Amino acid sequence: MKIVIFANAFHTISGGDKIFVEFAKHWLSWGEDVDVITNKSGRLFAMENGLSPKYIHLWPASFSDKLGIFISSAYKTIHSLIRSFFIDPKNIDIVFSASFIWPDLLPGLILKLKKPKLKWVVACYVFLPNPLSRGYRGSLFNGIVLFLVQKISILIISLFADQVFVASYLDSNRFFKRIKVNAIRGGVDFPYFSKFPPEKKIFDAVFVGRFHPQKNVDDLLDIWQKVTKKRKGLKLALIGGGYMEDELKEQVYTNNMGGNVLFLGILDGLEKARVLKSSKLFLSTSQFDSGNIALDEALASGVPGVVYNLPRLDYPQGVIKITLGDEKTFIKWVLTLLEKESLRRSLSIKGQSFASSLDWNIKARQALESIKDLYVKEN
Numbered sequence: 568m569k570i571v572i573f574a575n576a577f578h579t580i581s582g583g584d585k586i587f588v589e590f591a592k593h594w595l596s597w598g599e600d601v602d603v604i605t606n607k608s609g610r611l612f613a614m615e616n617g618l619s620p621k622y623i624h625l626w627p628a629s630f631s632d633k634l635g636i637f638i639s640s641a642y643k644t645i646h647s648l649i650r651s652f653f654i655d656p657k658n659i660d661i662v663f664s665a666s667f668i669w670p671d672l673l674p675g676l677i678l679k680l681k682k683p684k685l686k687w688v689v690a691c692y693v694f695l696p697n698p699l700s701r702g703y704r705g706s707l708f709n710g711i712v713l714f715l716v717q718k719i720s721i722l723i724i725s726l727f728a729d730q731v732f733v734a735s736y737l738d739s740n741r742f743f744k745r746i747k748v749n750a751i752r753g754g755v756d757f758p759y760f761s762k763f764p765p766e767k768k769i770f771d772a773v774f775v776g777r778f779h780p781q782k783n784v785d786d787l788l789d790i791w792q793k794v795t796k797k798r799k800g801l802k803l804a805l806i807g808g809g810y811m812e813d814e815l816k817e818q819v820y821t822n823n824m825g826g827n828v829l830f831l832g833i834l835d836g837l838e839k840a841r842v843l844k845s846s847k848l849f850l851s852t853s854q855f856d857s858g859n860i861a862l863d864e865a866l867a868s869g870v871p872g873v874v875y876n877l878p879r880l881d882y883p884q885g886v887i888k889i890t891l892g893d894e895k896t897f898i899k900w901v902l903t904l905l906e907k908e909s910l911r912r913s914l915s916i917k918g919q920s921f922a923s924s925l926d927w928n929i930k931a932r933q934a935l936e937s938i939k940d941l942y943v944k945e946n
Contacts, residue, residue: 568939569600570661571678575626575647575670577609578639581777582753582860583692584609587665588616589754593931595622604674606643608632615835626650628670637712643670648677656682661938664689667720679727686941689724692734692753693857694741706780729941732934734857735879749937752881753860754930757923759840760867766844770804770829771905773846773870775839775861776853778809785811787852788818788828790894794901795827801905802826803850804842806861808833843868847911848904854891856880866922871914873900885918 574587587603591613595601603613603622607629614620628646631639651674656662662685664675672689679687695717698710724731725743732751733739739748772791776782784805791803805815805828812830819828834842843849849865849872857879862872866885874880875897876888887904889897904911 568660569658570594570602570663570938571659572601572603572663572665573647573671573674574603574605574609574613574665575628575643575674576640576666576668577605577612577629578632578636581666582858583666583690584612585616585860586690586692586751586753587663588613588618589756589927590663590931590934591622592616592618593927594935595619597935599935636709640668640670644673646670647674650674651677654678656685659685661685661941662687663938667691667717667724669716669720672720672723676723676727686729686938687727688730688732688938688941689728690732690751691721691724691738692732694738696855730937735881737879738857747937747941749934751930751934751937752858752925753863754925754927755860755863755867755922757867757926760843760864761869761919761923763840763844763868766841768845768847769802770842770846771801772848772850772901773804773806773842773865774850775806775843775865776851776859778805778807778811778815780811781853781855783852783854784815785818786894787850788815788822788824790852790897790901791827791850792822792824793894794898795824797898797902798905800827803828804831804846805829806831806834806839806842839864840868843870846870848873848901850874850901852897853877862886863922863925866918867925869915869919871904871911871918873897873904882921884921885914887914 572587572591577584591601591603602624604624604626607627610623610625613623628643631642647670656678662675662678664671675687679685695714698707698714721741725746728746730747732749734752736750742748778784795801843865849862849870851874856877872886875891887900
């Protein structure tokens with residue numbers, strides 16, 4: 568079965584990017600014929616995460632990233648559309664669009680229109696909030712544009728795609744009933760993180776993710792400041808990057824938190840595993856999430872989490888879920904877990920047990936069987 572993955576929208580690392588790379592790696596290891604089409608940044612990320620370059624086809628567009636997200640996305644969209652017209656879909660069985668963003672989505676649409684019998688699967692893990700709604704955070708202009716892009720993408724997916732991968736079945740009703748919706752959340756390399764040698768606990772807490780309004784890192788820093796006022800000398804490690812980085816560093820400097828917050832940059836593989844193993848807790852104050860691969864990796868590492876209780880975050884074990892916006896309870900639980908090692912250890916054991924069910928071998932197999940089911944029914 569020939570599978571082509573479009574990942575041309577790659578710009579900054581997201582959970583969806585990790586998912587398409589792990590799917591490709593596992594599907595190839597099981598004998599499937601897989602090609603990934605992406606830009607230079609996407610190719611580098613895929614290779615750093617173990618995907619052989621011989622399965623990666625380059626559509627160079629990453630130079631446009633320095634022009635800003637909108638110009639870059641527009642260029643990548645036009646570039647991908649033009650190139651997709653020259654692809655012969657004759658020998659392609661499945662097209663997988665790694666996101667709803669147009670450089671990933673529209674090439675899949677073009678091939679589907681050229682070969683209607685081809686099966687088209689689209690990943691749509693995050694659904695953007697209405698930027699005019701109360702509590703929206705971030706640029707209003709950016710929010711409106713991206714919200715409209717997703718609305719158009721959902722319509723295209725509903726009309727033409729054969730299956731859509733979402734993070735939660737709560738999002739099934741966003742699409743027309745004609746399309747098959749499959750809740751395929753992200754996964755974790757459980758053997759790697761669970762068997763990684765223990766490290767000395769040098770960080771009291773860790774956050775891993777994009778420095779983006781969606782992740783609400785500035786509120787996490789506010790909470791951490793209050794935590795450190797109650798207990799001196801605590802250290803929070805921040806792994807990640809993004810356009811809010813300078814703003815967050817200024818927040819730390821202004822509040823004299825330099826000794827309590829460490830910016831470690833974007834880490835992956837061995838470096839990230841070591842920091843996770845060196846941390847007592849994983850913290851996230853995101854108010855809008857449909858999955859959290861970083862938390863999955865923390866649980867696999869034996870690090871319990873404290874997060875806001877969001878409807879689409881399914882963590883039955885190993886995580887303390889706080890009512891959205893309840894900072895006092897959040898702070899209370901952070902301090903309690905830091906003080907009570909036995910409670911932290913109990914959560915750790917339960918969290919690792921749950922994380923074992925998220926291993927990439929399991930998640931990639933579920934996705935492949937779902938795709939194959941489409942193909943077999945047609946043929």
